[in-house]
Amino acid sequence: MSAPWITYRPEIKVLDATIRDGGLINDHQFDDRFVRAVYDTCIQAGIDYMEIGYKTSQKVAAPTKFGPWKSCSEDDLRRIIGEKSPAVKIAVMADAGGKTDYKTDILPKDQSIIDTVRVACYIHQIPEAVDMIKDAADKGYEATCNLMAISTVHEAEIAQALEVVATTPASTVVVVDSFGSLYQEQIRSLVHQYRTALEGTGKEIGIHAHNNQQLAFANTIEAIIHGANRIDATMGGLGRGAGNCPMELLLGFLRNPKFHLRPVWQLIQDHVVGLRREMEWGALAPYIITGQLNQHPRTAIAWLGSDQRDRCADFFDRCIAEV
Template sequence: MRRMKAHPAHTDATDWVAYRPDIKVLDCTVRDGGLCNDHKFDDTFVKRVYNTCVAAGVDYVELGYKSSRRLHKRDEFGLWKFCDEDDLRRIVGDKPAGPKIAIMADADRTDYKTDILPKSKSVIDCVRVACYINQVPTAIDMIKDAHDKGYETMMQLMAVSIVPEDEIKGALELTAKSPANGVYIVDSFGALYSEQVRKLTKMYLKAMAGTGKEVGFHGHNNLQLGFANTIEAIVAGANRVDATISGLGRGAGNCPMELILGFLHNPKYKLRPVLEACQDVFLPMSRDMDWGYSIPYAITGRLNRHPREAMAWRASKTPDDYITFYDKMHEEPG
């Protein structure tokens, strides 16, 4: 199958102004952004994000995690760590007509057999199962469970920049045989360069060939490459991409929704409501909440390390002491 490329600078002149209708955008502002504040968003904020996605024509909106109540104390986290059915319905109504509703379920942190209801009892459309490479069998079981309950499912293999190629291929083989509707390249550390994104996208597409499963990309902005890498994945053939309004997300944040919608040129997407939300909500919020590119994230990204030390540094009393952080990261093994 020839995948029409997405955007400018193609040999075929019409591609300059065309778009690829099969690309679908998932907004994970509330889900990934929740990693910045223990998911403590109020209803006003979550409704605004949801309504913005409706107005912008975004295809999916992911509102949080389905975390185990046994493992996580309810009073330490906001509602969107758990995404109870009643909370979801308060935001999206009983029969949401806009974007599909997604939630994320972490391997080994979700009581999925009980907490993920049969589809007929839920407004959720899509369960995205997140796992590290050692959790793939658990994730596959979770995908089967959600699939059998009636959901669309996605495999989110995290931290792929530190997984040996053979193991990625093993995970992709298992995913190809599973009922998952697709698999995402998840650059958890924001450490991938564009060539690596192109290579991985081709590897994932090859592994999914003939299954009808989609390939997606979820980037982080540690090296100011969140948007750039998302474009590269699209050009290499990925059809699913994650973005967040104003790039809100853990650490250096994600691919900004306002940039990716502008790039895609699909007339169903509307940029203006996203810019309104940036202006009304996210810019004021950025004065009190630290997310987005800064040098500590560039340091962990370049070293291909988890951003946790950079996040702790940015939350410390010396967030802008780049040099001490740089020296610390270079003294400690990765």
């Protein structure tokens, strides 16, 4: 067999989103031991970034309801990270839509352990996202733009958004398949659109895939082949709904010797297997159905929480009726 993947691209950087995306399942209530284990695993595995949580305003997300990783403070971060490794950058996600008091809650970089602010927005929130990206960059952070739910957005609108984002100091623009509904050909087409729109800006393309149709890993490979250099994955695929591209698959595919797979298996053995007894994620039937129909997974999450959870044909009928 020929092996076109036998070489590697040194430009590729991997981001672990386990705590941030997984936190959407359990209201960000991970215990410190697990969060620290993920951080240590990132160091050992050669992972470039760890995205640890959100910077959501506590006016929006009451700390009585949510764990520390919803609005992660410097104290939270330092408690986990201790002496910071130069090998792993710390990223947080900042949602647009009035959810983040970014002017006050994101401190100047020299007062923070955070390296990277990932600004997440829907297409109609681009103007606010641009302000947030500029604010983060002005404060000394690397900033990125994660344009969500693009499977529901027309190409021409994506083009307009990219034209605006191209003028910002964002280092990376991430292709985000929020609903896990995209096929490889669509990922390829989006990566090419992003690359063309951002040509000459020095910006990298990222990929953040969801696993509704068991395509998160395949779509991540597809994005890599077509030039994405910023890759999101999570340990055991842990993440909201169907979950994300599993780190253990991604690192098995990447041939860069700086990445090490074994620490990821150790983390899964020591922690993720146990978490599966408390939390549910993966390409379960209702998530497949919302993915196929290009719908938000929230109805599937609710269905799986009901006593109807195994009645996937009934769920299919219900979703089809809403199309």
